[in-house]
Amino acid sequence: MSEATLRITSHPTREPLPITQTAQMVYSIAEIQAPIQPAPARPMNIAFVIDRSGSMKGIRLIALKEALRRAVDMLDSEDFCSIVTFDDMVDVLVPSQKTADGAHLQNAIGIIEEGGGTMLSLGVSMGLAELEKHAHESFAQRMILIIDGASHNDEQYCADLFAKAAQMGVIIDVLGIGAEWDDLLLLNAVSSTGSPLFSFIMNLPEIEQELVKRVVAAKATAAQNIKAQITCVPGVELQHISRVAPQLVIYRQLKTPEDDSQTLQFGAAAYASRIILLIETMVEPRKAGSFRLAKISAEYMLSDGTLGLQQTDVVVRFSAGVAKRPHTDPLSLYYIQRVNAARIIVRALQEKAPEPVTISEGIVKLFDGEGRELLQMLRSGSVITPETRKKLLLKTSALTLQRPAPVSTEREQADYGNSM
Amino acid sequence: MAIQCDCGFSNADGAYFCESCGQPLTEDSALHVAVRACKVCGAPNMPAADRCAQCGAVLPVVIFREKNESKRGAKSRNRAAKLIVTEDNSIYELSAEKEIIIGRTDTQSQSYPDLDLTLHHGDDGGVSRIHARIWRENGAYFIEDQRSTNNTYVNNQRLEPFHPTALRNGDILRLGKVELVFEYVDSADS
The missing domain is CATH 2.60.200.20 (Tumour Suppressor Smad4)
Known part of the structure; x- marks a missing residue:
């Protein structure tokens, strides 16, 4: 196998499995390993989609413009860039073009003015249209969406646009300023396009820091448009798929549980990074022996524009002689515990009306002091503010990290952003 | 056979943690899960690992060792x-x-x-x-x-x-x- 390809492997979390009279849950881990050797940086096709609604007035807009200036400065002359601004109207401030004329971009950023409401679908739709103009398999395709307000009455259209972006291989990075934007809607954007989780910016200087991080990450793409299709054999029902590394993402069920096949978009991977999936299946009773539970096919685009395809089978052994439950490797158990915890928390956060939620002490202990306080609010049925919800979502997404990754060097920034 | 959690939720056979409240359901899931953290990227690793499987960084040697x-x-x-x-x-x-x-x-x-x-x-x-x-x-x-x-x-x-x-x-x-x-x-x- 060429070192330039991705490598995919899988294994059940414990073996052998006991023969049971009823269906049993079987957990499997799949890993997609990105190539180790760096290839020449690929050109980028990037769209900055900016919320310029009235709430951006003042220092928010000033900080945003500064951050944007820095970000476009980082682009190479061969990169394509567009800038779209929206409120309840949309403007293509800079149509998609090579960034050789830096002064033109800087001038355009200078004339952004606030005003109006927030109609997210207008911005996303126009951003995708600009990206389509120079869509190319070998380009790193990104939309960086910066928003500070909630969109109204266009949620379904937004969801359709996120699905379209995923099909185009466009990763949507979301930078949310303040606490008023719709985190649950934008969680859909990031998870369906394979982006890292949104950035939640309460301190304005962080806009530049986050924006730079995302651009650096886009530049270090080893493989992109990574899609994995998981197809179960008859008698095996796919329950959940979660990405546990580099960062936890609970995917919405794209189809009904009865469907035996799911395709998920995992965005891009940085060099030498791994995407790890936890696959949860319900398996009908089996006889002793080894069985294939599912087939995993990973499709991706390498930095030279060539298409890659790797497949692996999830095979598990059943044995009648299993008196005691076999040992599960600690790392798998670690992932299973945290995915289960995240699912419980996300489900509780999605409830429309607050009511007390039973959350075990074991879950609470996974969080730091602030996280525990926030969970306590969830447990007691307190009203969850948008800020609390965002903080909890971010802390939940970091559950499979032992601690937040320090971001101090360019290399680390690239790993952080691009590999998620 | 379903596994009944103390919270009343009935979990599928083979589950480790209660789907409703997160409580451990088995002996091994009730134990503290010890993994080794990477100081560079924060990723968890198997307890015996010497390099981070996520970023390749060398994992620290056992931080604490008793005398003798x-x-x-x-x-x-x-x-x-x-x-x-x-x-x-x-x-x-x-x-x-x-x-x-x-x-x-x-x-x-x-x-x-x-x-x-x-x-x-x-x-x-x-x-x-x-x-x-x-x-x-x-x-x-x-x-x-x-x-x-x-x-x-x-x-x-x-x-x-x-x-x-x-x-x-x-x-x-x-x-x-x-x-x-x-x-x-x-x-x-x-």
Whole structure:
């Protein structure tokens, strides 16, 4: 196998499995390993989609413009860039073009003015249209969406646009300023396009820091448009798929549980990074022996524009002689515990009306002091503010990290952003 | 056969944790899951790993090793420890099984830490409601600042929030202005 390809492997979390009279849950881990050797940086096709609604007035807009200036400065002359601004109207401030004329971009950023409401679908739709103009398999395709307000009455259209972006291989990075934007809607954007989780910016200087991080990450793409299709054999029902590394993402069920096949978009991977999936299946009773539970096919685009395809089978052994439950490797158990915890928390956060939620002490202990306080609010049925919800979502997404990754060097920034 | 959780939820056979409340359902899931953290990217790794599988960084060697551990074996791994408040020599035994939260009680915010420093001038000594946590892992005790307002210090070194630090016999901890000494219960022979 060429070192330039991705490598995919899988294994059940414990073996052998006991023969049971009823269906049993079987957990499997799949890993997609990105190539180790760096290839020449690929050109980028990037769209900055900016919320310029009235709430951006003042220092928010000033900080945003500064951050944007820095970000476009980082682009190479061969990169394509567009800038779209929206409120309840949309403007293509800079149509998609090579960034050789830096002064033109800087001038355009200078004339952004606030005003109006927030109609997210207008911005996303126009951003995708600009990206389509120079869509190319070998380009790193990104939309960086910066928003500070909630969109109204266009949620379904937004969801359709996120699905379209995923099909185009466009990763949507979301930078949310303040606490008023719709985190649950934008969680859909990031998870369906394979982006890292949104950035939640309460301190304005962080806009530049986050924006730079995302651009650096886009530049270090080893493989992109990574899609994995998981197809179960008859008698095996796919329950959940979660990405546990580099960062936890609970995917919405794209189809009904009865469907035996799911395709998920995992965005891009940085060099030498791994995407790890936890696959949860319900398996009908089996006889002793080894069985294939599912087939995993990973499709991706390498930095030279060539298409890659790797497949692996999830095979598990059943044995009648299993008196005691076999040992599960600690790392798998670690992932299973945290995915289960995240699912419980996300489900509780999605409830429309607050009511007390039973959350075990074991879950609470996974969080730091602030996280525990926030969970306590969830447990007691307190009203969850948008800020609390965002903080909890971010802390939940970091559950499979032992601690937040320090971001101090360019290399680390690239790993952080691009590999998620 | 379904596994019934204490919360009343019926879980599928083979499940490790309750789908409804997260409570462990099996012997192995009830144990503390020990993995090795990468200091560079934060990714968890298998306990025996020497390199991070996510970013390739070399994982730190075992942070804490007892003197002559090989000779003393399991005995040293099971040593109990205590915290002594310097101001009044109050002693608090540390649990080997359960992590403890150190802070100060605040009835308004319903904050009731395991080790309450309110009686030791924690309030005017700058102790946060949830200031630090201490737990035992692989025979060693660790302390972690919980992003306290006035920081946690070990031997006058400020701890970064949420970065675990191994404790050694005789270490002097400072939470805000309140000083404590960490000691093993059988420290006379250490």
